[in-house]
Amino acid sequence: MDLILAATPSLLWGIYALILPVIGGSSRRQILGVTAGCLVFAAAAFPFVPHSYTWLTVLISFLSGILWTIGCYGQICGFKEIGVSSTMPISTGEQLVGTGLVGVLFLGDWASTPAKTVGFSAIALFIIGVAFTSYVERKGVEGGVDDGDTKANSMITGLTVITISSIGYVGYVAIIQIFAINSFDAMLPQAVGMFVGGLVIGGREPNKLTRQTALLLIPGVLWGIGNLILMISDARLGVAIAFPMSQMGLIISTIGGMVFLHESKTRKEKISVSVGLTLVVIGILLIALTKTL
Numbered sequence: 001m002d003l004i005l006a007a008t009p010s011l012l013w014g015i016y017a018l019i020l021p022v023i024g025g026s027s028r029r030q031i032l033g034v035t036a037g038c039l040v041f042a043a044a045a046f047p048f049v050p051h052s053y054t055w056l057t058v059l060i061s062f063l064s065g066i067l068w069t070i071g072c073y074g075q076i077c078g079f080k081e082i083g084v085s086s087t088m089p090i091s092t093g094e095q096l097v098g099t100g101l102v103g104v105l106f107l108g109d110w111a112s113t114p115a116k117t118v119g120f121s122a123i124a125l126f127i128i129g130v131a132f133t134s135y136v137e138r139k140g141v142e143g144g145v146d147d148g149d150t151k152a153n154s155m156i157t158g159l160t161v162i163t164i165s166s167i168g169y170v171g172y173v174a175i176i177q178i179f180a181i182n183s184f185d186a187m188l189p190q191a192v193g194m195f196v197g198g199l200v201i202g203g204r205e206p207n208k209l210t211r212q213t214a215l216l217l218i219p220g221v222l223w224g225i226g227n228l229i230l231m232i233s234d235a236r237l238g239v240a241i242a243f244p245m246s247q248m249g250l251i252i253s254t255i256g257g258m259v260f261l262h263e264s265k266t267r268k269e270k271i272s273v274s275v276g277l278t279l280v281v282i283g284i285l286l287i288a289l290t291k292t293l
Contacts, residue, residue, distance in 0.1 A: 009226035014252025035198030037220020042191030061186040065193020074165025082158035085257030093126035098170030122286035132276030244288035
């Protein structure tokens with residue numbers, strides 16, 4: 001039962017990435033709806049989770065939430081530029097490189113030589129995986145020139161916004177770890193920070209209170225549920241098991257983007273994304289291994 005629980009965040013976060021494009025709306029409207037959904041869930045769950053606050057806990061958690069919003073907004077922009085199936089492996093790989101380096105430089109992770117060897121091997125796999133995932137074919141399947149130049153330009157833009165997104169996501173995780181704040185304590189003030197960030201980004205969106213905005217609360221609630229379940233799984237199973245299982249949602253979102261969202265890719269691009277995805281997944285498993293060394 002605990003293993004099923006640990007796998008649930010990956011399912012929810014994979015679905016989250018797939019339903020955002022289906023609901024639609026501008027990037028600003030989407031971030032406004034998603035962050036509102038996160039706040040609604042955090043407020044509803046607040047009476048049922050343990051929490052203890054200091055001013056430092058509230059302030060750092062609030063800032064962490066704003067960083068998450070920067071990360072989420074960049075990721076949403078990435079979905080629109082290069083699709084979910086390309087964005088998710090790149091985003092996950094970059095985030096794991098960033099969190100790995102923060103762990104080594106500031107938190108004393110990978111202290112042993114075997115852990116460093118495995119950890120930096122994982123980082124190498126992430127970098128290679130991102131390179132494969134970002135491949136764009138310049139010629140069509142029949143050999144004629146297609147929209148390869150346009151796709152290449154979109155990929156450059158996509159990589160830029162995803163990298164900014166990853167910096168936000170890494171900061172969101174790192175600041176909580178550096179100040180050793182309990183995840184349950186952080187949940188509500190983080191969600192407030194997320195929503196404030198969403199208001200700043202989406203505040204100029206016309207006609208905010210629409211049916212579409214209301215529907216966009218759904219992926220935000222899904223993300224919040226997945227986040228809470230991950231906290232519970234960490235406590236029950238340990239990070240070494242709960243963390244890699246929670247990251248496997250990128251398999252659902254990557255394959256789902258190609259199959260269900262019908263994102264346009266040539267045969268070579270599909271193969272390249274699949275190779276990149278595989279390398280990122282192997283890297284995730286290696287990161288999990290470092291937590292036991």
